Amino acid sequence: MSAIAQAHRERRLPKQQLAILAICRFAEPLASTSLFPYLPEMIRSFSIPESEVGKWAGLAAAMFSLCQACMGIPWGRFSDLYGRKTAILLGLTSTMFTSLLWGFSTSLPMAIVARSLAGAGNGNVGIIRTVVAEMVPFKELQPRAFSIMPLVWNVGSIFGPTIGGALANPLGVKPGEVIENPSLFQRFPYALPNLVSACFFAIGITNGLLFLEETLETKKGKRDYGRVVGEKITGLLKSHVLKVEEILHLRSSSSAREETETEPLLKPQDDEEAAPNDEPAKSTSPPPGLREIMTPQSALNLLVYFGLAMHTMAFDQLLPVYMSYPSINLGDPQDITPPSRNSSPLKFAGGFSLDHFRIGLISTCYGICGMLIQFFVFPPVARRLGVLYCLKWCACVFPLAYFAMPFTALLPTQKAQIAVGFAVMMLKCVCGIFAYPCSTILITNSASSLRVLGTLNGIATSVAAIGRAAGPALGGSVFSYGVKRGFVIAPWWAMSFVAVLAAIPVFWLKEGEGFGGDEGDSDGEGGDGDERETAATDGRVREVGKSGSADGPSDLRLQEHEDEANDEVGGLLTRTNTASSAGIVDAGSASGLAPGSRRGSQSQTLSRKNSRGMRRTSIPIGMGGRPISRRYSSNLGQSLGSAGSYNER
Structure with a gap:
């Protein structure tokens, strides 16, 4: 086999472990996106005025991201110390309980506390990114590997809004309605979507506990009792399958081959190799300093990531509020400032006037299209053009999408509003699908060494969380301010301005070379253009230059x-x-x-x-x-x- 063919054969994605990680991740986008369709209605159920719904919805989202920002670095350090798997499982467990607390909230303060605890108790965004980087070390495979978790998010964003839109308030309880002897879902009308999400969290936790491998180098040698149980369960299931196959005469191989197939493909060389090492490997190197972690390119990438998270999260949070806001032609006479059309082309206040069920359907279609783009379009395009080139294009398109979005409310019919609005949403969707994994890859490859990767991703999680906190908080506040004065364009144009500012540092980014210098490179390996090799010819060894x-x-x-x-x-x-x-x-x-x-x-x-x-x-x-x-x-x-x-x- 040639050297190139050997390299191609060995450079493969660890599909099984990535699939297990994806199952663990799936419940988080499901729970996060399921609340968007009913969030404005839930805020109204707390006796909040229509003009203030956007502000409080933004604050609820901001508190989640703000607490996540405060805990991002501690979670990254925790994963570096105690292992990636432990941190992931703790984060999933915490999010499961806080999602239930959110669903059973009966007041606005209780709901905000639930979102705050959800953000503080989960640092899995950066930790899972670190796990993917440790599983897939080859740069040419990174566009595939780093797009898996965003793909999982897109799949979750298909089912999440559907669950939220279809299951929220199943008995149609109106805000302020008094019911004698209320049933469970009359008393807690928004609990059902979160109960369903909790079931998916339980599946992810069980799957990760039994089958997920630890990727932290200093913890790989430690015995994992969860995986021991998982292997026993897997072996038991395999034995039952083999028995069923024998009964049904589905096995065509001979008995000798059957005995061979029951043996492991690779036997241990000796007892020392076969026995698990219960003692974790000890790291003798000191913890990395801030100068080693924050290289100039890493800092610039984090700035880009902050801006990206800020304006995209503001768009995602504001969109359901905008779509549920009464349209210009269907003003609410009870509102303090009803939606109105003014002689000025820029002074208007109105949305699509959609209920939570139709918002859920639109969000589901949005997620399906995003998944297809993520699966079929992003990997080949990123591989062909390069992640930095794709990120530059996305940074230029984001402001245009935000600028155009509010004018969809001026269209004469609701169908036209939905159709054109969905087209603008898809433009933003394509940019987001490309921008996030591209930015993630650039951040990962800007790390100075492997040992700082967990901390760097923890910092990235915190930085992005600050952006996700600032975006919805400012967007919601500007939305409430704008609609009171008849300018629904205010939050959208503010996002467009932020996107322009966020695009500027993108053009100073450089594609990193990955993780060099992890063990010290005294011989200059990989960096010397005058490398020399030896070749045996005519019975002697001679040097051959490039x-x-x-x-x-x-x-x-x-x-x-x-x-x-x-x-x-x-x-x-x-x-x-x-x-x-x-x-x-x-x-x-x-x-x-x-x-x-x-x-x-x-x-x-x-x-x-x-x-x-x-x-x-x-x-x-x-x-x-x-x-x-x-x-x-x-x-x-x-x-x-x-x-x-x-x-x-």
Whole structure:
């Protein structure tokens, strides 16, 4: 097998673990998006005036993000200390209980406290991003891997609004209505969607406890009792399946082959290797300092991420309030300032006048389209154009979508308003689908080393949470201020202005090379353009530079082609195994020919491959213990190794 084919074969996504992680993640977007369709109606049920609904809805969303911002870094540190899996499971458990508290809220203060606790008790956004980075160390696979969790969010955003719109207030209780001997859902009309969300949280927690692997390097050797139980359950189920197959005569292999298939494919070499190591590996390196964590590019990426989170979250939170607000032609005479059309083309106040069920349907269609774009459009486009180029285009389009959105209320019919409004929503949807994973990849690859990744992602979570807190709070307040004075354009144009400011630093970003220098790179591996390699020819070892070769032009081209696929490690997310390298060199020297004999070009190529073992061999984190020597593509969007390795999202 050629070196390039070997590299392609080994560079694969860990699909099973990514699927398990996706199941753990699924309940969070389901719970988060299920509240949007009924949020304005729920705020009204607390006896809040129509003109103040936007402000309090924004405050509820802001408190969640603000508390998440305060706890993002502590959660990142916690995951670095106690493990990613532990932090993820604790976050899921906390969110499950706080979502129930939100659903059973009977007053505005209780609802805001519930959202605050939900934000403080979950730092999974940054932690899951770190887990994905540790599972998938290869840059050419990162567009696929880092788009999985946003894809899960889009799938959750399909079912979440449907659950919220269909199950909220199932008995049609009106705000302020007094009912004698009320039933459970008459007393708590918004509890049912959150009970359904809690069931999905329970599934995610159980799945993660039994099957999710720990990716933190210092915790990998510790015995995981949850996985032990999960393996026993899996083995029991497999044995029952085999028995059923035998009864139904569905197994066509011979009994000898059946016995072979029951044995593990890879047997341990000795008892020491087979026994689990209950003692966690101890890290001797000091904790990274702020200077190591916050490189100039990391700081710039975090600034971009803050602006992106601020204006996109403001749009998402304000949209259901805007769609539920009475339209210009259907003003509410009881409102202090009813929606009105003025002679000024910019002075108008009105929305779509939709109920929570139709808002849920629109949000569901929005999520379906987003999932299709995430699944089929984003990975090939990002791979072809590069993540930085895609992010620049998105940053330029966001302000246009926000600028146009309020004018949809001026259309003469509700159908026209919904159709054109949905088109503007899709424009923003496409930009959001591209911008978030692209920004995430740029932040991840701006890290100076692997050991700062958890903390950097914790900071990114906090920074984004501050943006998600500021966006809805300002958007909701400006919306309430604007509609009182007849200017519904005020919050949308404010978001457009913020998006313009957020687009400016994007043009100073650079694509990082990934995680270099994790173990110290004293030999300059991957960074020296004058790297030299050895080749055994005519019974002696000679040095061959990249700029020339004594074997002729054809051998030089072949050598350079192989060098591109195998030699330079670059910014690979790795740990180094020098013992394996030494073993390869010894094996190569032991198989050499006698002095004076000549090799053909094929033998010379093989000798070059063996001699490359003199360099340190890299083992990608999370990809097993076999030594691999390869190079990251310097362009994340254009890579030879990404062919045929499509996973989710």
